[in-house]
Amino acid sequence: MKTDARGRYRLPIEDEAILFVIKPSGWALPIDGHNLVQRHYIHRPNGSPASQYPGIAPTGPLPESVDFALRPSVEPAKFRMVLFGDPQPRDQKEVDYIAHDVVEGLAGVDAAFGLSLGDIMYDDLSLYDSLNATIATIGLPWHNLRGNHDMNYEAVDNTYCCETFKRVFGPTYYAFNYGQVHFLVLDNVHYEGAAKHNFHGELGETQLAFARNDLALVPKDKLVVVAMHMPLTAVSDREALYRLLEDRPHAMSISAHTHVHQHMFLGADEGWRGAQPHHHFNHATVCGCWWQGAPDEMGIPHTTMTDGGPNGYSIMTFEGAKYTVDFHPARRLPSDQxxxxxxxxxxxxxxxxxxxxxxxxxxxxxxxxxxxxxxxxxxxxxxxxxxxxxxxxxxxxxxxxxxxxxxxxxxxxxxxxxxxxxxxxxxxxxxxxxxxxxxxxxxxxxxxxxxxxxxx
Structure with a gap:
């Protein structure tokens, strides 16, 4: 929903909810000490269910109003974003690999913000603070989405499987605007319970309704970038999302999860009905092939991905409705392609x-x-x-x-x-x-x- 001219709004609230604001262009949200964007308020009166990794403490009753502070910000039509796929450290040693292999070379980069495409962790959610502090040294506001290794596996189903992630990062799906681009961040990992590998790709009707209502307010001449963890081709209800994007001349999507690098152009064979194929970019990973392979002289494994490519990150450049992607192999020259x-x-x-x-x-x-x-x-x-x-x-x-x-x-x-x-x-x-x-x-x-x- 839209606020009125004075920024006021009224929403029905269920027993539990996360309220968040969709940042308009030309405005900035606060960031915390780890440069994580603060867009939300969690209403969890009784807190999260007990779990190995702490979830959300009881929040008590709702306050009289929930307000979000935004400040004016200059956002040029041309800007850059740092893109991470699966950092996914399993211990502090691998957080250190990320620091030395990727983050140190990014300090002071000329970009507006960063985005990590899920699997922030490799199951050990106690490492969030350490990794967030490491990425924060880059000096950019940072957005995150959750992956299948960011879950509380004690949960019996999808309802409470992301309580630690929500405590640290906020909602698992949201949207924001920057410059002339609209970013729609979705959670397409559906946990089936019982075991950590019991999951499948699905958005669900609640998220699809959010996407439908959100995109209804986005002009057709804007570029829409949809971010998710699992590739679109692995999502059971992807065609419902296609129907929301097909009439837009400017839309693309990005994912990670597979630990390979692939550009897909989805057409009729994949269920896409748009006039032009849909560009889905499945991004390489920061952790490469899970830090496998022989270590180099610095003790960091070469972690070559199974498609033969190196680990690394990308810089996406946006100008109006146009975009480009530049892949940067870790600790190599940008020209090493x-x-x-x-x-x-x-x-x-x-x-x-x-x-x-x-x-x-x-x-x-x-x-x-x-x-x-x-x-x-x-x-x-x-x-x-x-x-x-x-x-x-x-x-x-x-x-x-x-x-x-x-x-x-x-x-x-x-x-x-x-x-x-x-x-x-x-x-x-x-x-x-x-x-x-x-x-x-x-x-x-x-x-x-x-x-x-x-x-x-």
């Missing part, structure tokens, strides 16, 4: 039959990828292929060998659609050659990488 694989033992006789495989970490079906060797006059197009990353397969082979590397074993490789292939030129003469690969992504950003090939 691909790996190039060629097998050993290339000869002049077999070069024309030798495959080159390139993993474009944040590539999409709308990326173009080209290669050339030495000073060839033109770039040869490479073809997209769905397969496992060759370097990740080598890591798995090493784990199966007689002397496995240190560190937690990696999960099995998964097939990915952001690998491209081509053959080396036939008859490459013996000697050392420089191969170049360049890619241009769906936003027009171009990156180049090189690999030296020794031909015998």
């Amino acid at each position: 691909m790996s190039i694989f060629t097998p050993d033992g290339v000869t002049s006789a077999n070069s024309g039959d030798t495959d080159v495989l390139v993993n474009i970490y944040a590539g999409s079906p709308r990326s173009t990828v080209e290669m050339k060797v030495d000073k060839q006059s033109g770039w040869a197009p490479m073809q997209s292929i769905v397969r496992e990353d060759p370097y990740f397969l080598k890591l798995k082979e090493a784990e199966a060998g007689p002397k496995p590397p240190p560190g937690r074993p990696l999960d099995d490789a998964t097939k990915t659609d952001h690998i491209w292939t081509a053959k080396l030129p036939a008859g490459l003469p013996k000697g050392t050659h420089m191969m170049q690969v360049r890619t241009t992504d769906m936003f027009g950003h171009t990156y180049t990488a090189r690999r030296i090939i020794a031909v015998g």
Whole structure:
């Protein structure tokens, strides 16, 4: 509902509720000592059910009025947001990994705010304060949504499974405006109870009603960004959400959860009826492959994701209804966007039959990828292929060998659609050659990488 001209409102309140304000553009909400955005008031007269991790203390009766203080704020049409997928530390050591691997490089970043896409924790909810204090050093207001590892598993069903999350962060779904963009943050993890892995993707009618009422007040010329934990394709009632977005010329959605990087363009085959495919961005994770793999010289596991991509974060840039995404691999240069694989033992006789495989970490079906060797006059197009990353397969082979590397074993490789292939030129003469690969992504950003090939 909308307030009147003086900011007043009237709402019916059930026995328990969380009231929150939808921040309009040009206004700012308060933040707490950990830079967490304060948008809500919790009404829980009797508090939360008993649980291993504390929930909400009894709040008692409602006050006469519940007010939200906003202050005027300059919000330009062009702004940036830091995007985290699954930080997901299981202990303090992994909070420290996040600090050194990701957060230290972000301190002072030029962005308006940050957003974490769920699985803030890996089941141990006592670590919220430590991780929040670490992320707060970036210096940005921070928004969060919950994932399947942010739950109180003592809960018998979905009703009270997020009491600790709510105590720390507030509502599990909400919305806010910044500049000319509307952000709709949804909770699509439905806990079935009985065990921590008993959950499925679902929004439910209460949330869908909220989304319906919220979007009814958002002009059609605004960009709508829908954020969630599980990918849209894993949500049972996703088509009800599609119906709310399909007539909007500017809408996209983001998720995490899978620990791989993937751009999806949803169309009729997925139940989307809009005039143009819907861009759903399933984002890489801060924790990569759950801090698996051998540690480096700093003691931090390489944590390569099962699609062969590195862990990291993204910067999303918004300007009016347009947006771009820039993936930043952890502790690497922003230009480090691909790996190039060629097998050993290339000869002049077999070069024309030798495959080159390139993993474009944040590539999409709308990326173009080209290669050339030495000073060839033109770039040869490479073809997209769905397969496992060759370097990740080598890591798995090493784990199966007689002397496995240190560190937690990696999960099995998964097939990915952001690998491209081509053959080396036939008859490459013996000697050392420089191969170049360049890619241009769906936003027009171009990156180049090189690999030296020794031909015998």
